[in-house]
Amino acid sequence: MTDKTTTLTELKKHIQDFSDARGWRKNENAKDLVMALTVEAAELAEIFMWLHSDEVDSIKENPETFEHTQEELADVFWYLCRICEHFDIDISKAVENKTEKNAKKYPIKE
Numbered sequence: 001m002t003d004k005t006t007t008l009t010e011l012k013k014h015i016q017d018f019s020d021a022r023g024w025r026k027n028e029n030a031k032d033l034v035m036a037l038t039v040e041a042a043e044l045a046e047i048f049m050w051l052h053s054d055e056v057d058s059i060k061e062n063p064e065t066f067e068h069t070q071e072e073l074a075d076v077f078w079y080l081c082r083i084c085e086h087f088d089i090d091i092s093k094a095v096e097n098k099t100e101k102n103a104k105k106y107p108i109k110e
């Protein structure tokens with residue numbers, strides 16, 4: 001599974017199927033999913049917490065730290081997808097709509 005070979009729909013289904021197989025979606029609620037997303041985002045931030053801004057990009061040179069970063073990003077994405085599924089939100093449409101709003105709010109300066 002890679003970004004080049006996997007559609008967003010396939011990835012969301014992969015997450016749903018994994019969660020369904022473990023019964024995780026039976027008792028899910030939006031509050032818990034949002035809390036989980038927040039915790040995972042904090043776990044991602046923790047990796048960078050005490051690094052000087054000059055050091056941040058060097059995490060890619062440490063295989064263990066880089067792998068940990070990828071895992072936390074996957075966890076964040078995981079809960080983002082589950083929240084979208086819970087509310088039946090089309091994230092592609094939401095991003096498009098937000099981009100249109102941002103384009104009006106932050107016009108390109110000529």
Ligand SMILES: [Mg+2]
Pocket residue numbers: 040043071072075
């Ligand atoms: Mg995590």
